[in-house]
Amino acid sequence: MRSDARVLLTSVFGPYAQDDEYGSRAVNPMELYHNQVTREQRAFSLRMFHRSWGLMLIQSNIDAPCTLLDFPTMDRFIQEIAAHPYDIVGIGAIQPNVGKVQKMCELVRQHLPDATIVVGGHVANLPGLDEQIDADHIVKGEGVRWMRRFLSEDEDRPIRHPHVLSGIGARTMGVSLERRPGDTAATLIPSVGCPMGCNFCATSAMFGGKGKFFHFYETGDELFEVMCELEEAMRVRSFFVMDENFLSYRKRALRLLDLMAENDKPWALYVFSSANVLCRYTMEQLVALGVSWVWMGLEGPGADYVKLKGIDTRRLVRTLQSHGIHV
Ligand code: SF4
Structure with missing residues (x-):
């Protein structure tokens, strides 16, 4: 074409x-x-x-x-x-x-x-x-x-991140929840796919399944630059991280943490995560990274997924909550 x-x-x-x-x-x-x-x-x-x-x-x-x-x-x-x-x-x-x-x-x-x-x-x-x-x-x-x-364009050039609010028209009982600019988090899409590849998971299957994922932003430096741009353009300090398992790329997340600390960025991150991946971080790291809301899927005790092996999920949830993280 x-x-x-x-x-x-x-x-x-x-x-x-x-x-x-x-x-x-x-x-x-x-x-x-x-x-x-x-x-x-x-x-x-x-x-x-x-x-x-x-x-x-x-x-x-x-x-x-x-x-x-x-x-x-x-x-x-x-x-x-x-x-x-x-x-x-x-x-x-x-x-x-x-x-x-x-x-x-x-x-x-x-x-x-x-x-x-x-x-x-x-x-x-x-x-x-x-x-x-x-x-x-x-x-x-x-x-x-x-x-x-x-379109015969260069497929490898850097990705421009669109300015997208994480939700629009939020309301309960007909009463709007939007008060002023910045109340709603910006959507941030670092990667797509999830390497865990649970056998029921459509979003993982969509991008190749087990072991497969695609990074739009490979490094913490690239991600930090995009977040600064979104912060300024959209006047936000919180990010809804639309990445199925953002924290599983530990090197990128910890580099982002360093840059946030160096540049005095007390951002809030809302993330999806599997239990085993959360356990690879200390609570101090999660809090410093601004993780304030975690969406974690827990399968029943009969399920045999690696992501839950050997993890006391009740205790994990209580510990996260005691550090101010919504689960
Ligand atoms: S950990 Fe979650 S996002 Fe990843 S494959 Fe399993 S269900 Fe899907």
Whole structure:
């Protein structure tokens, strides 16, 4: 594909989680906050929305002219493809939205018959997807390098980090939780994939599974530079670290800790971590690194995962909490 190709990136159209002809709600009736993470809070359960970070990352890292539609309605999507001669239409989706991807591919063929359709995101791992949708390329795994390569651009040049708030429209009981700029953490994406490769894990499988991961920022120095840039541009001091197992890259994390201390940066980090990885740090290191919130998945006692072997998880959680870390 020529490097000046006109690119449209889009998430699937809303409204979402409806009992409609596209079947998203029938495929997956779960909602991350309301009936999973904060379900015990019942009426006070959180409601919040997240941008399509993968599409934003691709848009920020290609030279080709690129438009991004995030959460369009179907009418808005049709308006865009009817009015502009895009060469490439990239659609990002999760698996429950496969019916919408199918519909969007049909619409692109109708309005832009010469365009190349690229489909990525978690939906790409759906078995038999190529028979369900009319796409030219179904891309599994890391999309920035793929898109750069497809556009004949240099795939190895440094990654520009987009400015993305970790959540938007946060509210409980209809009352907004957003008060002033800086209250919401910036999203930080150091790496994708998780080398632990638990056999049920979609995010690990998405990027190659056990032993596989991809670093956007290899070193603590690179990461520190990006965080300084986000801090200044977005007026934030906290980072939602969107990396499945950020602390498992110990050398990078400890170098970041050194740089934070040297440069007097009392940032807060919200991280995902497996129990065995947390145990490789002292509490002092975790606190100094600003780890103030940890999301840790614990499987049942019958599960035989290395990440839980020999670890007293109750004690670990109590120790983290006694150091001011939310678990
Ligand atoms: S440790 Fe967590 S993120 Fe990593 S593979 Fe297992 S479930 Fe997935």
